[in-house]
Amino acid sequence: MSASTYANVLELAAGLVIVCAVVTLWRRSLSAIVKTLAVQGIALGVVALTLGLHQHDDVLITVGCLVICSKGALIPTLLGRVLASEPKSRETSPLVNVPASLVGAGALIFLAYGATAPVVDLVGTTPGRLIPLGFATLLVGFFAMVVRRKAASQIVGLLLVDNGIALVAFLATAGVPLLVELGATLDVLLVIVVLRALAGQLWSRFGVLDLDQLRELHD
Amino acid sequence: MWAVMVLAVPAAAGGVAATVAWKRWVGWLCTGAVGVVLVCGVVLAAQVVNKRPILALGGSLRVDALSAFMVIVIGTVGVLATWQGVRYIDNEIASKRSSARHGTLYAVLVQGFITAMLLAVLAGNVGVMWVAVEATTVITTFLVGHRQTRGALEASWKYVIICSVGIAMAFLGTVLVYLAAQHAGAGTHATLDWTSLMSVSHRLNPGDMRLAFALIVLGYGTKVGLAPMHSWLPDAHSQSPAPVSALMSGVLLTVAFYALLRFKAIADGALGTAFPRALLVAVGLLTLLVATSLLLSQHDYKRMLAYSSMEHMGLIALGAAAGTPLAVAAVLLHIMGHGLAKGVLFLTSGEILHVEGTSDIAQVKALLVRRPALGGVFAFGLVALLGLPPFSLFISELNMLRAEVQVGLGWVALITLGCLVVVLAAMMTYARRMLFGARDDAEPVHRTPAVVTAPLIGALCACGALGVLAWPLDGLLRAAAMVVVR
Numbered sequence: 088m089s090a091s092t093y094a095n096v097l098e099l100a101a102g103l104v105i106v107c108a109v110v111t112l113w114r115r116s117l118s119a120i121v122k123t124l125a126v127q128g129i130a131l132g133v134v135a136l137t138l139g140l141h142q143h144d145d146v147l148i149t150v151g152c153l154v155i156c157s158k159g160a161l162i163p164t165l166l167g168r169v170l171a172s173e174p175k176s177r178e179t180s181p182l183v184n185v186p187a188s189l190v191g192a193g194a195l196i197f198l199a200y201g202a203t204a205p206v207v208d209l210v211g212t213t214p215g216r217l218i219p220l221g222f223a224t225l226l227v228g229f230f231a232m233v234v235r236r237k238a239a240s241q242i243v244g245l246l247l248v249d250n251g252i253a254l255v256a257f258l259a260t261a262g263v264p265l266l267v268e269l270g271a272t273l274d275v276l277l278v279i280v281v282l283r284a285l286a287g288q289l290w291s292r293f294g295v296l297d298l299d300q301l302r303e304l305h306d
Numbered sequence: 307m308w309a310v311m312v313l314a315v316p317a318a319a320g321g322v323a324a325t326v327a328w329k330r331w332v333g334w335l336c337t338g339a340v341g342v343v344l345v346c347g348v349v350l351a352a353q354v355v356n357k358r359p360i361l362a363l364g365g366s367l368r369v370d371a372l373s374a375f376m377v378i379v380i381g382t383v384g385v386l387a388t389w390q391g392v393r394y395i396d397n398e399i400a401s402k403r404s405s406a407r408h409g410t411l412y413a414v415l416v417q418g419f420i421t422a423m424l425l426a427v428l429a430g431n432v433g434v435m436w437v438a439v440e441a442t443t444v445i446t447t448f449l450v451g452h453r454q455t456r457g458a459l460e461a462s463w464k465y466v467i468i469c470s471v472g473i474a475m476a477f478l479g480t481v482l483v484y485l486a487a488q489h490a491g492a493g494t495h496a497t498l499d500w501t502s503l504m505s506v507s508h509r510l511n512p513g514d515m516r517l518a519f520a521l522i523v524l525g526y527g528t529k530v531g532l533a534p535m536h537s538w539l540p541d542a543h544s545q546s547p548a549p550v551s552a553l554m555s556g557v558l559l560t561v562a563f564y565a566l567l568r569f570k571a572i573a574d575g576a577l578g579t580a581f582p583r584a585l586l587v588a589v590g591l592l593t594l595l596v597a598t599s600l601l602l603s604q605h606d607y608k609r610m611l612a613y614s615s616m617e618h619m620g621l622i623a624l625g626a627a628a629g630t631p632l633a634v635a636a637v638l639l640h641i642m643g644h645g646l647a648k649g650v651l652f653l654t655s656g657e658i659l660h661v662e663g664t665s666d667i668a669q670v671k672a673l674l675v676r677r678p679a680l681g682g683v684f685a686f687g688l689v690a691l692l693g694l695p696p697f698s699l700f701i702s703e704l705n706m707l708r709a710e711v712q713v714g715l716g717w718v719a720l721i722t723l724g725c726l727v728v729v730l731a732a733m734m735t736y737a738r739r740m741l742f743g744a745r746d747d748a749e750p751v752h753r754t755p756a757v758v759t760a761p762l763i764g765a766l767c768a769c770g771a772l773g774v775l776a777w778p779l780d781g782l783l784r785a786a787a788m789v790v791v792r
Contacts, residue, residue: 205513206482209489225478232471241467248474256481260488270437271477277444278470285451285463293456 093141094213101217103130108227112188121163128158135257169283183234199223214258225251238286308346309362309369315342320417328409333392340388344381350374355785368430371785376427383556383649384420389761390653391549419445423561433498443469449550450542461545468538472528479521486510507575519573529562531616533592543612548656555615556649560641571790583627590623598725601732606665618644625706633709634787640702646769647690650762654684672743679754683762690769698772
């Protein structure tokens with residue numbers, strides 16, 4: 088593919104990742120948030136695929152396809168099942184309301200540009216310029232975990248953090264070695280399965296999925 | 307060969323436990339397997355002290371003095387915990403709280419947990435080490451929630467969420483180290499190997515490494531229980547079954563700290579010692595202050611022990627910040643001493659919980675006269691943990707403080723000393739309530755079976771001997787410290 092198409096596709100896909108992160112803060116319906124996450128996973132896979140095609144790197148192309156399958160389809164399906172176990176799947180009482188969250192997200196994106204300046208300088212190519220977007224996705228995910236109170240919302244935040252890190256890894260180093268990459272993806276899958284099992288147990292035994300109701304352990 | 311055995315033996319024991327139904331001999335087999343790990347650790351240590359590191363499996367496993375030392379620590383605390391684990395499962399099954407299937411699951415998970423920790427300290431590659439540390443999170447989640455109570459499930463939820471975020475940060479830090487190494491011209495294949503990272507460390511891009519090291523301190527620091535990402539620790543450690551608490555508190559925290567020590571050596575090379583030191587002093591002091599203030603108002607003796615673990619992790623972070631060979635050797639001795647003392651205390655507290663039926667400090671009274679053996683072990687364990695002579699924690703704390711003064715961190719040593727005094731006073735008060743008092747005449751003096759107390763007394767004797775003699779570990783400690791000090 089030509090140099091300008093390559094840069095355009097890469098910018099578009101990386102931009103889509105951060106847009107999806109902000110959309111998860113904006114939407115309150117958890118099923119809509121899961122769909123947004125699926126789109127984000129596909130965009131992330133496209134970033135890896137584009138880089139792989141540009142650099143003629145077969146391993147990276149394979150990783151891209153795997154990312155589309157796992158983060159675009161498998162993980163959102165698993166997450167959808169968590170929601171199915173809970174009748175009212177809306178984030179009813181976030182600690183910070185939606186407009187304030189969006190302003191917060193804006194501030195975090197600025198912060199990401201500031202913090203990653205040395206990394207951008209070091210990489211110095213088209214993918215390098217986009218690294219702050221990955222970092223911003225991570226920070227938005229972190230923010231979502233702190234201000235949202237539903238169990239499912241926290242899993243969403245964790246996935247945003249993970250997708251942000253994966254984006255940085257692809258853009259900065261064209262992917263860490265395959266073994267590590269596979270280990271990391273497998274871990275996220277396992278964590279989701281673990282969390283799903285825990286959420287199921289909490290719901291079936293105690294009827295709790297709102298973390299404000301988990302107040303047994305404190306000082 | 308020995309390095310491969312360290313991983314293969316506990317994994318095989320886990321495999322056996324998975325295929326046969328729970329019987330007591332399966333539990334003893336698992337204890338034996340961890341004993342073999344301990345022996346292999348000693349043999350490996352003898353092979354690598356002041357010699358070149360051993361590579362195995364084409365370089366994916368790498369044993370130097372530091373890894374061998376960590377294998378010995380894991381083996382020692384592992385033997386104690388798996389020994390007591392047999393009794394834990396027996397008690398659970400006898401009291402109908404769980405079935406034989408739970409016993410099988412427990413045995414398999416504990417062996418997997420120990421194998422993952424061993425892989426973390428033996429991996430020659432930072433990426434594989436990261437995968438192993440993350441695997442410990444996934445495995446221990448099920449162990450924390452093993453009792454299936456509401457508190458246990460809540461603790462495992464917090465644990466897996468917070469530690470997953472933390473370990474994700476560590477992954478990003480690892481990616482940034484990889485980026486710096488690529489640009490510094492480390493070989494394409496071995497870019498993430500300790501050996502090649504250490505050899506190019508002075509050429510790594512400082513701006514990138516500063517961000518990377520901060521993320522790694524935050525990330526692995528979460529698993530170490532360092533503030534500000536510590537809030538999972540008291541819940542998980544107090545809700546787990548006692549042998550699991552002993553393993554998590556005694557070794558898992560320090561396995562994560564081992565990763566920090568390794569990365570600190572690389573960051574020292576790239577950035578000079580000032581930045582890593584400032585960062586570790588900041589998180590270490592914060593952890594120490596948070597733990598000390600929360601220790602002042604505890605009602606639950608397992609939570610008290612958990613906060614004390616945080617306090618000790620703060621201490622070793624400050625020791626590592628000083629970073630001289632003396633300081634790092636003291637940090638390593640402290641890792642061993644804390645593993646022994648905290649392992650003994652968590653196992654004893656599990657037995658107290660079993661016989662008294664409560665983990666409330668106020669409801670446990672006069673242990674020393676009602677249950678002399680159990681109360682005595684608990685009392686001596688506390689003396690060891692609080693850093694009183696002759697136990698090894700006294701020597702290691704003293705040397706860490708000395709090293710801090712030597713590198714111009716006298717004010718840090720002063721604050722640390724203040725915290726230590728407050729912790730000593732607070733824990734003595736709790737201990738006095740639990741240990742002393744008069745026995746009700748109608749109640750007989752309870753005996754504790756020797757099978758419970760013998761290994762605990764042995765561990766306390768070892769901790770005392772290390773404090774008096776330092777032999778046979780001193781050569782290994784010095785060699786291990788030189789691995790991460792330049």
